[in-house]
Amino acid sequence: MFERFTTSAREVVRGAVRHAEDTGSDTVGEAELLLALLDRTGSPAADALAALGAHGRRDSIERALAEVRRRGGISNADAEALAGLGMDVGEIVARVEEAHGVGALATGGAPARTPRRGKRPPRRPFAREAKSVLERSLRIALARGDKHIGDEHLLLSLTARPGIAAHVLADHDVTYVQVERALAARAES
Template identity: 60%
Template sequence: SQADEAALAELGIDVGAIVSRVEQAHGAGVLAHSGAPDARRGKRRLLGLTGHRPFARESKRVLEQALRVALGRGDRSIGDEHLLLALTVRPGVVQDVLRAQGVSYAAAVRVLGE
């Protein structure tokens, strides 16, 4: 959303630049939703109302790291800030892009005012 983009901009993160770099590394449209809806499931599937959505293995690892961050900070739920902090410490493309933008775990903690 525009609010999310503005919040990330306050951290010095240019969403457009990140999308561009990820697409350069992995191909155009890699971040777009893939696959057409199954016609048998009709409008409910098209609207995303079919229930459980499995997480990719790496996504589960990021969520686990976000949980560790939240627990370590004494928080009772996982929020956007925990996901951001988790992404700064998980090796991979996202961490590389964040680092290239100057966003480290310590920098994010400073900006979050923790």
């Protein structure tokens, strides 16, 4: 599958690994893939995200991803659904952090150990949901008749199914349908 990745898509994957390292996450997940896509410029996904205003709201997107991480992966949509059942996620997080310290529920784990001199740094595996994004990007590319997997397919894959990235993007007015339209408009110009 990776042999079909364009240079831009490979850079997104490498960027996601760097974001995981920066946040101390043990694995690469959807959030890191989204942040790596937001780092891009001059590519189909970057142009679509710019057209939809996501680049201008990057700080807000990063804060939303950090808040989801702090809540142990619970998105705003999940928190609202739980509130409908009488559960205050904010209160639960506050109580857990009071007892166990700030960030106790944060997903990602402890920072990786620093490698010894001459040793390679530890490899960050891809979380199940990130692997699903990569696999889905192949299916999306094939369905569109593309012989490659570009960063646009990764972005479409992130928005195609419910997940942390899709929820945060939807909260910032970026949905699968809007991404498809932005990509079509880019192709026409």
